[in-house]
Amino acid sequence: MNLVDVHCHLNHELFKADLPEVLKKAYAAGLRRILVSGVNPPNNREVLELARKHQPLIKASLGIYPIDALGIQPDAVGLPHHQGKIDLEEEFCFFEKNKTEITAIGEVGMDFHWADKEKTEVEQEHNFRKIIRFTIKLNKPIVIHSRKAENECITVLEQEIKNKEIPVIQHCFSGKKSLIHKAAELGHYFSIPPNIIKSSNFQTLVKIVPLTQLLTETDSPWLSPFSDRNEPAYVLETIKKIAELKQLSIEETAKQIWHNYERIFNA
Template sequence: MDPLALPLVDCHAHLYPPNFESDEIDAIVLQAERDQVSAIVVVPEFPDDIQTVQMLAKKNAVIHAAVGLHPVQKGPLPTLTETPIAPHQPRSIQLSEFAFLEALDFSALSRVVCIGECGLDYSPHILNTLLPIASVEQQKEVQAAVFQKHIDLAKSQSLPLNIHSRSAGHYAVDMVIQNNVAASSLLHAFDGKPSHALQACSHGAFFSVAPIVVRSPHLQKLVKELPLTNLVLETDAPALGPEKGVPNHPSNLALAACEIAKIKGIPVAQVAQITTENAHRLFRMEK
């Protein structure tokens, strides 16, 4: 049997406009299925994305939905009528924006397997956006408060977390451990230290590996040090692809599996089997 004929799970992707044109998404999903991708967790970033993801999940059985708000939102602050923030300019999320999720009726949603994309983004270019309206420390505190609300929501809905932690790896690790949700947490595109990742792994957390691993020394080091039992696959499509500047697709998932196998010196079939089992267990998907 071809080892890549084993089913793979894309644990984090953004298959919706404007990342992809509406009329190309069906073709991307169909090709992914042909390339043995058995499930794709499509993760929203902004409020409008949540309904779009729901429509996709209802339309295609391979797509599973997430519900959450990215720590980086865009446009004017919801609490101020006049701000210097342009309509599409990125900025830190505000606490009042979480009210959108609090108002959702989860019983009316389809195929929701996790809460996310949520978490922390302490990138300087994001934290500098709201100066002097809010200091860097104030923005970090608000992001942490919104992340805490996502964690509480995940607990109340008995769902795992799909976590963004750019330039904030150890802060995110600390929060999931302190809240006893590490074992139901996926830290995607983790850019923190392997030591912090290993600490999270010791509490049962998962880390996703995207096709960018073929050209990312940091991710290669992370893969080398983390147990396979704590790894899953992702694409973060259209980002984190094997080629810089080329949109990433779920069909590239096998490249990540092959690179993990190369780094760890194990059969790619083993990587495919274990990462898929990990994803099924985390998201409680039927095999």
């Protein structure tokens, strides 16, 4: 059984002491690909190094978190900081230069939880459109963070991406039912974290969206299904829950999700 975690942050300080053990445990649980996500320039460089060091298990998904792009710092994140606003063009050059080693662009998107909507919407939308256009040019899948901005993100994605020219992966999507339907109809994919075992929102989402449009993630170290640090090995919890909701075996579910991963990320 091959499993995949398409979104996590293994360069977080909570993994500094025992990353080799975490990877061993993940491998033993069946994980064969782990996409580590970048959120800002110093972070992206760390992620790329991590992917180089742990080929082929770890792959790099480099991104520009909407909040970091604005130069705002959420409290105590535990990831490398970037001072001030991010120069998008400069970071695009870095992505371009390393494109053969990048599996996806993300996380990117909009966020009205950490940033005031009224004050930042215009700038966030402007940045997001620029990033989408660059990602289309680079021809990579795009991984979306849309906290409290699900509707706005879907609208922008619908306007910018024609004919499903690049795959869109909604990471930890928390939008309401009508938005789940809309994004699913647009052909977006949804990556489901292990806290689906407790979250009725994700359970509803999995019932609505066809299995061919589902992926698994952890967002480690956040969103643990238990009371500890989240880690890639917990993908198995998501698979079990999806299998139960779709009334399939664990093996069939894992096989389809792995197949989705290979198809979407071409990796």
